[in-house]
Amino acid sequence: MISTELKSHFLRLYQMAFSDDNFDVLEMQMLYRFAEERGVTKDQLDSILLNPSHNTSVPEGLEEKIEYLYDLALMIWADNIVTEDERITLRKYCIKFGFLEENIEELSEFLLSHAKEQLPKHKLIELLKE
Amino acid sequence: MSPLRKIFTLKNKESKKENSKVNIEEDVKSIKLTFFESGYGSSKQAEGDSRIFKACLENVYMDYKGKCRENENLQKELKAPYINEKGRVETELKKRKTALGLLEESIINVEQKIISLRNDMVEVRRVPEKFGLDVDKKPKAQFYLGLAVLIPITFYLLVFYMSASFSAFFKNFDTDELSAAIFDGNALTKAIRDGWLEGVFVATIPFAFMGLGYLVHMFLKHKSWLSYVKVTLLFAITFIFDAILAYQIENKIYEIQKTPDSPAFDLYIAFSSVEFWGIIFAGFVVYIIWGLVFDFIMKEYENFDKIKTFISGKRDDIKNSELNISKLIQKINPIKEEIVGLEGKIVDLQRTIDGFVFSNKHYLTYHAEYVKGWFLAIADNFDSLKRREELLSSCQEEELKHLKEHDIDNEDYEGRLYKVVN
Numbered sequence: 001m002i003s004t005e006l007k008s009h010f011l012r013l014y015q016m017a018f019s020d021d022n023f024d025v026l027e028m029q030m031l032y033r034f035a036e037e038r039g040v041t042k043d044q045l046d047s048i049l050l051n052p053s054h055n056t057s058v059p060e061g062l063e064e065k066i067e068y069l070y071d072l073a074l075m076i077w078a079d080n081i082v083t084e085d086e087r088i089t090l091r092k093y094c095i096k097f098g099f100l101e102e103n104i105e106e107l108s109e110f111l112l113s114h115a116k117e118q119l120p121k122h123k124l125i126e127l128l129k130e
Numbered sequence: 131m132s133p134l135r136k137i138f139t140l141k142n143k144e145s146k147k148e149n150s151k152v153n154i155e156e157d158v159k160s161i162k163l164t165f166f167e168s169g170y171g172s173s174k175q176a177e178g179d180s181r182i183f184k185a186c187l188e189n190v191y192m193d194y195k196g197k198c199r200e201n202e203n204l205q206k207e208l209k210a211p212y213i214n215e216k217g218r219v220e221t222e223l224k225k226r227k228t229a230l231g232l233l234e235e236s237i238i239n240v241e242q243k244i245i246s247l248r249n250d251m252v253e254v255r256r257v258p259e260k261f262g263l264d265v266d267k268k269p270k271a272q273f274y275l276g277l278a279v280l281i282p283i284t285f286y287l288l289v290f291y292m293s294a295s296f297s298a299f300f301k302n303f304d305t306d307e308l309s310a311a312i313f314d315g316n317a318l319t320k321a322i323r324d325g326w327l328e329g330v331f332v333a334t335i336p337f338a339f340m341g342l343g344y345l346v347h348m349f350l351k352h353k354s355w356l357s358y359v360k361v362t363l364l365f366a367i368t369f370i371f372d373a374i375l376a377y378q379i380e381n382k383i384y385e386i387q388k389t390p391d392s393p394a395f396d397l398y399i400a401f402s403s404v405e406f407w408g409i410i411f412a413g414f415v416v417y418i419i420w421g422l423v424f425d426f427i428m429k430e431y432e433n434f435d436k437i438k439t440f441i442s443g444k445r446d447d448i449k450n451s452e453l454n455i456s457k458l459i460q461k462i463n464p465i466k467e468e469i470v471g472l473e474g475k476i477v478d479l480q481r482t483i484d485g486f487v488f489s490n491k492h493y494l495t496y497h498a499e500y501v502k503g504w505f506l507a508i509a510d511n512f513d514s515l516k517r518r519e520e521l522l523s524s525c526q527e528e529e530l531k532h533l534k535e536h537d538i539d540n541e542d543y544e545g546r547l548y549k550v551v552n
Binding site: 011014015018046049050051062065066098099100101103106107110127128130 | 136140461
């Protein structure tokens with residue numbers, strides 16, 4: 001059983017991939033890779049994306065919030081282009097995840113810069129704990 | 131706190147809410163007092179007159195309505211459920227659009243698949259190698275040519291073996307029949323005349339040879355050393371069988387033609403006889419030709435059979451794909467309907483958000499304060515109980531009328547929406 005939180009995450013990732021109105025193959029591949037990382041099969045992911053009739057929810061824990069947002073940043077970099085729409089979408093999600101509005105700009109840039117370098121997720125979390 | 135940690139600070143929802151709650155409560159208290167004072171003052175000035183009370187209530191109502199519209203914080207608070215609802219509906223809409231996008235993409239993919247399948251069906255006739263089919267490009271022409279050769283040879287074999295087997299097994303040679311020793315035009319009729327079993331035997335023996343030819347084709351289908359051995363054996367058997375027929379016929383001819391000093395008939399005499407080889411060549415060699423032509427046209431037939439199978443397979447694929455498309459379209463239609471519904475809902479909510487919300491509950495609080503002030507002034511300023519009662523009851527009537535007029539006499543009613551109308 002996949003949690004609503006995870007389902008919402010994949011829908012957000014999909015929306016992110018679509019936010020530049022051009023669904024790149026690389027973005028699609030990344031979406032399926034994320035699903036694989038979280039133990040979600042291709043069929044399950046398809047059914048999540050095709051049956052959107054469930055409520056969305058935001059993760060509670062700080063680390064989870066950061067992990068999910070970082071996934072979004074990685075998704076933005078999947079096609080090696082960062083569009084303004086994608087930046088706006090990321091900022092929007094940062095606000096939705098409950099981060100302070102005055103830090104949103106810095107926060108999204110931080111995530112994007114590390115996503116560009118393809119920093120592994122656990123290292124990003126370690127950075128925060130330092 | 132490290133700068134990095136600072137970036138990741140979360141909003142403190144609780145304390146903010148508390149603060150705003152305290153502020154609002156203080157605001158409400160002071161406003162309530164103002165309304166009370168205003169009601170008291172006006173009542174004193176108008177000496178509690180119910181007509182003036184009516185006008186004052188109207189004034190308070192309009193005044194509050196104006197303030198309500200201008201009060202951004204209040205509007206924000208009142209509109210919050212609508213804004214939240216709009217956000218929720220927008221998310222729902224996005225999800226539906228995502229699904230729609232995915233479904234439409236799958237339809238395009240299936241349509242492209244159908245196009246490529248149709249192209250394959252056309253192209254397989256032109257370039258069968260592309261699809262792994264090892265066939266001739268003009269199988270039909272070669273097939274019909276082969277068939278045109280095979281049918282006469284089949285008749286020839288039928289006639290030859292009927293006649294040869296009749297001569298070998300049943301014929302009694304007379305000297306005048308020697309010219310027709312090998313080929314007897316009346317072999318079948320003669321055999322039937324001699325008995326139906328003989329007739330059946332003579333009529334069916336050519337099929338044994340054709341059966342052998344068919345086996346050659348079947349063995350050559352799988353090209354291995356074993357099948358070559360089998361084919362060689364088949365040819366050898368047919369040759370021996372032919373040779374026996376020839377030997378018997380030749381023997382019968384020899385028996386009639388022999389003189390008392392002629393040696394006994396043997397293989398050597400048979401092999402040195404022209405008729406013997408004539409029978410072998412007229413039968414066995416033609417049989418080999420029949421076998422090869424048969425093998426050839428069977429292969430050609432399979433060739434265009436292969437293409438036919440390929441095309442019918444693709445046709446099935448197309449049917450399945452079309453079925454898939456109709457299934458996807460069935461899924462799309464309800465999603466499209468939902469999208470239209472959600473978009474309508476968003477427009478409606480946006481109108482509410484762009485307009486303003488008049489809160490009955492809030493108004494009633496202030497209205498009650500004003501009325502309280504008015505009534506208290508009547509009670510304070512009129513000593514005559516009768517006059518006081520008169521004024522109070524007429525004012526109360528006016529108040530009820532006012533509430534009914536503005537549809538706020540029902541306390542269950544939370545707030546009235548003033549929407550922006552396009």
